[in-house]
Amino acid sequence: MSDHPEHVEMPSDVTGLAGDGLGGVAERWEAVSPRQITPEHWRRFEGYMKEIFAAMGMPVESPSTADTPGRFLRAIFDATSGFEGDEKLVTAFPSECHGGPDCRISQVVEGPIPFFSLCEHHSLPFFGRAYIGYIAHEHILGLSKLTRLLRLFSRRFSVQERIGQQLVDALERILAPHGVAVHLEAVHLCTQMRGVREIDSSTRTTYWRGNYDFDAQLRAEFIGLCSHRG
Template sequence: MNIHDDPDDIEYQNTMKLQARQISDAQFHKFEGYAAEIFSAFGMDLNTPATKDTPRRFIKALFDSTEGYDGDPKLLRVFDTECRGEPDCRLSQVVEGPIPFFALCEHHALPFYGMAYVGYIAHENIIGISKLTRLVRLFAKRFAVQERIGQQIADSLETMLHPHGVAVFLEAHHLCMEMRGVREISPKTRTTVWRGHYADDPTLRSEFFTACGLQRNER
């Protein structure tokens, strides 16, 4: 089945079915020229075999790295459970991770990358396990901040599935901190989102981390 047609679901469907971006050949060549001008001004010799196509490759890589803006219609399909129509019925936790992701920091357009762990307490609907990976990458493959990726994943799962709870844990290295600024190599940035029963129950949060293979106690 597809997700239901209440206003929140319709907004979600519109997000999943975004019009794929189209860049004409003329636009691409214009962007390639801008990139060549910048690289040249910063000292790159664009007349070598290794670098003559770098502006083109850079623009293509940037386009590919932000394909999350195109949406993902495959995320529209969910499945009913035996709990349909039973508000107090509760199924087990569904947990997926680690899910590798790469994103571009919206402040510096530099990459940050890491692992995502996503869980929900199934109720009336479930989604295919592979779709959790698709959901993470949908919001990561954009100009983003880590905190917002977690919130967007949780918002989408709540809209799609109406679960009893949603948990999202992200940990990532940020090259905008490692390559510039304080230039700290080792730290990871960790963010969590707890919704529904996860927000109220530290035991559930600990079970989530255990299912993820992470040693962490929530009290």
């Protein structure tokens, strides 16, 4: 059985959200665009990688490395599956709030959710944990869908700042909640394996929307929950 994908067509647009209200967004997420690479192109890409690895010093004809170019390409392909979308992403349920501007529900915080991504600057991994919080209005999201949403954006060539921005944008459009908060903590191999070689450093980024923007106590509660290790 061949390990090659069968045919390539890059998705026209799986990075944004469109549509008004929950229904429009759900329909958009269901428009999954699988990437496909022909066996001919795959063999050509393997040849390029073999040439590159050899130039870097790898003995490419040894029993343990003969298939490394193909394995490397497969690993990159699998690690960037977020470009294809996720047809199982949106499953929203009615909340206990039945409308009105004064409806307030305690925040929902999920985490730590592990994630990994590939830095678009050096194609080296960065990985860590995410905490996602929101204050529901008329809809809540199945907890597993928060993990799916994170994977949708992290399994791409990206940067940590963009992933957090995409998460808060997506949750705002999907749920129209009273507020959204996202906290990401990640280790970046591009700073550990090269450049300044900061072995013990990590990067933290936080994003606020809605009630979190103007309620310092709410932000403090969210950060406290993110810091709690149980």
